[in-house]
Amino acid sequence: MGSREAERDAILRALAPVVDGIAATFGPVCEVVLHDYRRPERSVVAVAGSVTGRTVGGAMSEIGLRVLARGDDARDELNYVTRTGAGRLVKSSTMVLRDSAGAVFGALCVNVDVTEMDRVRDLLGALAGPATEPPVTTTFGDDIDSVVEALLDAHLRSQDQTWAGLDRARRLAFFRGLDERGVFAVRRAVEQVAARLGISRASAYNYLAQARATTTDTPEGATP
Template identity: 40%
Template sequence: MASDQIHPALEAMKPVARGIAATFGKNCEVVLHDLSEPSSSLIFKAGSVTNREIGAPVTNLVLEALQRYGDATKDLIGYLNRTKDGKVLKSSTIFIRDNSGKIIGCLCINFDLTEFQLAKNILEDFCQLKDLAEAGFERTQEQFARDINEVVDNVVENVLQELGKPVPVMTKEEKVKAVEMLDDRGIFLVKGAVDVVAQALAVSKYTIYNYLEEARALKGNRRAVL
C-alpha cells in the first residue's frame, strides 16, 4: 500500500513503533498492520523477531478477536507467544481506531524472551534455598558473630527466650532443661562457656557441671526407653 493511502492515525504510529523497538533493542520487533487489507496488512516494521516482511498478513489472533468483538475488541497486553522456530515471545497487540471508534489497524510488539527464559531458569536453580529444618535444625538460626564470646552469648540468650521464663523464677528442673538445650547446641564445646552459662543462670560453674551431668543422664535414659 502506498504511503499516501495509509490512514493518518497509522502513519502517526510509525515513529512510536520505531522508538519502542530502539528502546528495547535487538530482541524487540514492532509492526503496524493496516486492517483494511488483512491479507497483506503489515505496512511497517521496526526490528525483526518473527521474520515477517512488509506485505505479510494479519495474524489469526487478530482475525479471531475482531470476529468475536468487532470494534469493541480490547487491547491484548503481555501475552505468551511462540514462533515456529521455538522462540518464546512476550507479545502485545494494541488496536488503533479512527475518529469514529472503528478499528483500522493495530500496533504489535513482540519481545523475544528466549534468552531471558534460559537465564531465568539458571537463576531459579541457583537461588533455590533449603530450610535448616530439613536437616534437623528446626530451632537454629545461623548467626555471624565477631568473636566466640558473642556466639556463646547469642546461643544462651536464644535458649532462655525459648524457655520463656525469667531466670530468677526458674526451677532447678527448668535450669537443667536449659543446660540440656545448650548442650544440644554444642555450646559446651567452647572453652569458657560453662562460666558464661553459670552467670546467665545465676548459679556456680560447679552447679552447671552437675546440671550437665544430670541432663546427659536423662537424655541417655530417654534414648534407652526409645
C-alpha cells in the same frame, strides 16, 4: 466514508515513526509491527526489528485474526507470551487502533524475544516450584494461508473424532470456532477449509451460515 478512510490513513502515517522509535529504544530483541486490518492478507504496513520475521505487505497472525473477529469489541491484549514455530519465546502486546468513531481498523504490536531470559529464569527457578503451563505456539508469517492452515490444524487436533465422525452439532461448533478466531475474515478461507476437510465449497458455506445463524439465534447464557 472517504473522510473516514483518510483519517485512518493519517493515523497509520503518524504511527510509522513510532514503530522505528520503539524498536530502536529496546534494541535487537524487540520488533514493532503496524497493522492495517482493512486488508488482512497484507496487513503489515510498517515493521522495525526482526523477532517474528515479518515484512511489509505480510499477513496478520492468528492473534490479529482473533482481534479482527471481535470487531469494534476488540480490546488491547497486553503482555501475553507465545512461542514461534522456530521455538523462540516471545512476549507481546497488541494495541488496537480506532478512528474517531471508535471503529477498530488496525493494531500496533510490540514483540520482545525473551528466549534467553526465560532460560536464565528456568535455571534460577528450578528449585522454586512446579513449572507453569507452556505458552501456545503461534504462527507468524507473511503468507495468510499458512496462518489459516495452522489454525485449522489446531482446531482439528482438538477434536476426538475425524471430520467424518462428527455429528451435525459438532460440525457446526467446529465452523463456529473457526469463525470466532477470525478465519473466515480472510479471502478464500472457506475454499481452503473445504478442501482440507474434503467437502464441497457449497457445503462449507452452508455450515458457516448455519453456525452463524445458531450463534445469532441463541439467547445469551443459553446452550444451543
